Amino acid sequence: MKHLKRNLRGALIALLGLFLLLTGYFYYNLFLYSDRWFSDPNNTRVRVDMVNPEIIPGSIMDRNQTILVETKTKSERNNDVVYYRDYHKNSKYAAHVVGSKQYGIGAEVLYIRYLLGYDNNLFERIYQKAFLDQEQGNNVILTIDIRLQKFISNAMGNEKGSIVLMNPKTGEILAMVSKPSFDPSDKGEELEEESLFNKAAFGQYTPGSIMKVVTAAAALESVEGIHDYVIDCKGSTEVNGVIVNCYGEEAHGEVNLSRAMEVSCNAYFAQVSLDVGWNQLKKTGEAFGFNKDFLFSDLKTSKSQLPITSQTDAEELAWSGVGQGRVLVTPIHMAMIASTIANGGAIPEPRLIYGIQTRTGKVRMHNSNNLNSPISPETAQALSNMMVGVVENGTGFRAQSTGMLTAGKTGTAEVGSGKQPHAWFIGFAPAEKPTLAVSVVLENAGTGGRNAAPLAGKILREAASLGY
Amino acid sequence: MNDKQYEILALTLRYWFVLLIVYVFVKSTARTFRDIFSDQPVKRSTGNIPFVLVLFTLTAFGLLAMQGSQAFNVDTALLGVLASAIVLFQFYLLYYLFPGIDEILLLIINTLAILGFIMLQRLTPELALRQVQWFAVGCAVLFGTLLIMPRINSLKRFSSPLMILGPAVLFFVAFFGGESGGATSKLSFGSISVQPSEFVKVIFIMILADSLKEVKTFREKIPLFLFAAASILGVVLQKDLGSALHYFIVFLFVYQISTNDWLITTVASGAGVLAAVAGYKIFPHVQVRVEAWKNPWADIGGKGWQVAQSLMAMGSGGLVGMGLGLGTPYVIPASRTDFIFAAICEEFGILAGGIVIGFYVLVLIRSMYKANLAQSPYDMLLACGSAISLAVQAFIIIGGVVKMIPLTGITLPFISYGGSSMVTSFALLGLILSVSIKNERLVKATDGYEYLDENQDSEQEGFEDEENREQELDDGGEMKSLYRDGRIR
Structure with a gap:
């Protein structure tokens, strides 16, 4: 019977282990996802009635408390009070951020917990039920500035693409524009699927040369003496048996790391990514947030993809380091990478909620925090210097018009023959003490230097003139 | 209110x-x-x-x-x-x-x-x-x-009839049961509908305990294997996969506890995994x-x-x-x-x-x-x-x-x-x-814990081999005589 008892103990331990896993999974998942599950558009628990609602949803405002959406009374008949969500005229400049109840996107559904006051404490909830005629939700103050949203929307014109402007220290998103857009106040209008799609957070683009920032970071972190490493670019260079063309087959001659960054030399970075190796490139990329399911508290995003493994061949690895191949990024993620360099190596968590304004007018501020630090402050400084070079005497010179010392990197992402490339620009300003980070992508618009950089310059100047 | x-x-x-x-x-x-x-x-x-x-x-x-x-x-x-x-x-x-x-x-x-x-x-x-x-x-x-x-x-002489009754009921339900929620696991009697695969669980566990209470050769265990396999198959035929999984895991655990027979347990687990993969390939649901x-x-x-x-x-x-x-x-x-x-x-x-x-x-x-x-x-x-x-x-x-x-x-x-x-x-x-x-x-x-102490003493001598296991079973026999003498009621 002794071995029976021993086996009994073994079985008990195995089962306890299973239950421990179950409990762990249960709480871990709820901790990470419960807010998302709660605010899912399919969750009927938070559906807002517009006739005699139990709780009137609060307003959505920008950071200067300009109201973008509020709840208004439409009519009172037969003791029924009918409310409606009034989308103010300028809300169309921030359509994807503010979102729409009708289409189940944006702050209107994502922040329903706050808009309906479910985040209030017990005393406030009971007070409202007991003493107020009508319960009210809270107002959500967003981090965006509607003036910047409007400026960027107009500056983009009819170009398709997306622009994200954020504060690199705090992660506050000052503007997030995606085109084509829609007007939330327009009901019943036939909309294309594309205009509802928030490209800033969900659009997955080939990055092109802006990826070189990540490749350079990997090299700076792992290869000694990379600064003095020089190769001879002939426009079409053979790198370990792989033919690498630079844009327009332009020969850059002998280039070192910072010069290669300035002229955006593909051959150099193809060589560097092969020297760095798939392991280090993937490690740095993943530290920057590639292949990672971001679970930000304020917004949902798609995953950026860096699909390299030990099986990846030299050609694909070389092109991955140059931002072609199967690498895909989201505009907001690129804004985060620019912010990381501006922020001394730490990734700020992007935020859209500035604070929550309660019934009494008090604002509960939301705190900012950094996610992780993929690179050391020294690496960040080195990258920053190189990116200043890109704008001062490289491909990004058209972004000089900011009136500040600006750091940046252009990108021209090839998206198949017969199509114009995507124009990219990421950068930050002022370079000595950054307060603004920007990521611009214009679909099929041409080269990053010619098309994206001047736009980024204009936006940075406008934001600086508004005091950011 | x-x-x-x-x-x-x-x-x-x-x-x-x-x-x-x-x-x-x-x-x-x-x-x-x-x-x-x-x-x-x-x-x-x-x-x-x-x-x-x-x-x-x-x-x-x-x-x-x-x-x-x-x-x-x-x-x-x-x-x-x-x-x-x-x-x-x-x-x-x-x-x-x-x-x-x-x-x-x-x-x-x-x-x-x-x-x-x-x-x-x-x-x-x-x-x-x-x-x-x-x-x-x-x-x-x-x-x-x-x-x-x-x-x-x-279970003594009830063992064999129960071994047949359990799977028989499950197969009967699989072919003549009423459908609900995609599974044919229920029998209706007027307004009450019962799910026999639940009740058979009790039989299943009693048979397992009864068949595995003493050391047996592989040949002697074949009826038990057949019974377990038939029961699980019966539940699978009812398309009640949760219960099938349940029966299977219970069998594995009890079998392993009793026999410490890693070979059969591993083979059975492997077969279970294969069956699950095959089920995934075959059944759309x-x-x-x-x-x-x-x-x-x-x-x-x-x-x-x-x-x-x-x-x-x-x-x-x-x-x-x-x-x-x-x-x-x-x-x-x-x-x-x-x-x-x-x-x-x-x-x-x-x-x-x-x-x-x-x-x-x-x-x-x-x-x-x-x-x-x-x-x-x-x-x-x-x-x-x-x-x-x-x-x-x-x-x-x-x-x-x-x-x-x-x-x-x-x-x-x-x-x-x-x-x-x-x-x-x-x-x-x-x-x-x-x-x-x-x-x-x-x-x-046995006047408090004396019997238990005695038992623990004898356990320290070691029960690793089969001989000792039999001796242990003799102890069980002694217990039976205690019952007969009326000392335990």
Whole structure:
């Protein structure tokens, strides 16, 4: 019977282990996802009635408390009070951020917990039920500035693409524009699927040369003496048996790391990514947030993809380091990478909620925090210097018009023959003490230097003139 | 009472409910640790738990009685009183009639059942009364089991007929049963429909314990293998994959505990995995389940609907829940049976949800402890088989509801609505408590713990080989003679 008892103990331990896993999974998942599950558009628990609602949803405002959406009374008949969500005229400049109840996107559904006051404490909830005629939700103050949203929307014109402007220290998103857009106040209008799609957070683009920032970071972190490493670019260079063309087959001659960054030399970075190796490139990329399911508290995003493994061949690895191949990024993620360099190596968590304004007018501020630090402050400084070079005497010179010392990197992402490339620009300003980070992508618009950089310059100047 | 007043009351009482559940949990956990780790026998006590349970039941039903704009709903309140009365009657009757009974185990089971009553009253008031009736039937079955089973030390000549009866019933149901929820697992008699695969669980565990109580050669074990395979096949043919998985895991555990035969256990597990893969390839409804498990949000209007609803319910609950009567757990599909765990998490909160998992763990630990004290291999296997059955069943369904494993529709023991499940779970509890009673009687008959000490001494000599195992069985024979002499009653 002794071995029976021993086996009994073994079985008990195995089962306890299973239950421990179950409990762990249960709480871990709820901790990470419960807010998302709660605010899912399919969750009927938070559906807002517009006739005699139990709780009137609060307003959505920008950071200067300009109201973008509020709840208004439409009519009172037969003791029924009918409310409606009034989308103010300028809300169309921030359509994807503010979102729409009708289409189940944006702050209107994502922040329903706050808009309906479910985040209030017990005393406030009971007070409202007991003493107020009508319960009210809270107002959500967003981090965006509607003036910047409007400026960027107009500056983009009819170009398709997306622009994200954020504060690199705090992660506050000052503007997030995606085109084509829609007007939330327009009901019943036939909309294309594309205009509802928030490209800033969900659009997955080939990055092109802006990826070189990540490749350079990997090299700076792992290869000694990379600064003095020089190769001879002939426009079409053979790198370990792989033919690498630079844009327009332009020969850059002998280039070192910072010069290669300035002229955006593909051959150099193809060589560097092969020297760095798939392991280090993937490690740095993943530290920057590639292949990672971001679970930000304020917004949902798609995953950026860096699909390299030990099986990846030299050609694909070389092109991955140059931002072609199967690498895909989201505009907001690129804004985060620019912010990381501006922020001394730490990734700020992007935020859209500035604070929550309660019934009494008090604002509960939301705190900012950094996610992780993929690179050391020294690496960040080195990258920053190189990116200043890109704008001062490289491909990004058209972004000089900011009136500040600006750091940046252009990108021209090839998206198949017969199509114009995507124009990219990421950068930050002022370079000595950054307060603004920007990521611009214009679909099929041409080269990053010619098309994206001047736009980024204009936006940075406008934001600086508004005091950011 | 108007809606707002009810809401205020329910919002406040959330904390009260959580407090009471935490009290029961902490108290029974502490008792369990004392029982297992203390050198002295722990004095029998109920630790105020019956009182707390009645308080819990009455508050919850009282609150629900105030729901709605009409006056105080007396029927609801009376059902609460009735439920409390039945629980108290059952508990104290068994407590005083059977001194060897594990009172904490019984109280934990009652807590789970009460949670079920409350959720059902909240979801479908008509079913709550039926559930209390089923609970009463379950208690009667428990009482019967406790009268009979402590007198039985093996199945003897009933073994073979039962081995044929079990699979035969399952096959009969597979071909002639009524369909519900995609499975043909039910038989209807007038207004009552029963699920025989539940009852066969009891037979399954008794046969396992009886066949594995002594060392056998492979050839001698073939009837058992055939029986187990036939039972599982019968359930698979009913398309009740959750129960099939349940039978299979219980078999593996009990077989491994008894024989320590890693070869067969590994081969059987491998075969099980292969069968699962083959099932995935062959049956479209299995593929649907797996896809819904991988990403329920991908097809939220169709395949993923059930699991996504369950997740949204749990995500809405928060730590202390939305408040009894303030959520909408009725939008979760099968919220009365398979998904009742999600409904509990929504209205009582995920803290209470975690404690429900904890209660099943305590049931497992306490039962295994009783099995460990058992004096014969048959008793030991019976108790641990029943305990494993209850725990694994809870694991499979809760795991499915929280999206840890693919969902397979089985009931949550003692909580889910359903007579077959309730009666079977109580029968299994009866088997565990019978072993507990036997242990106690033996202790009494041998003047306290002398017999146990003797037994421990002889154990130290080592029981690794078969010869000693037989000697051990002789000890069991000696016990039988004790019974014959009337020293143990």
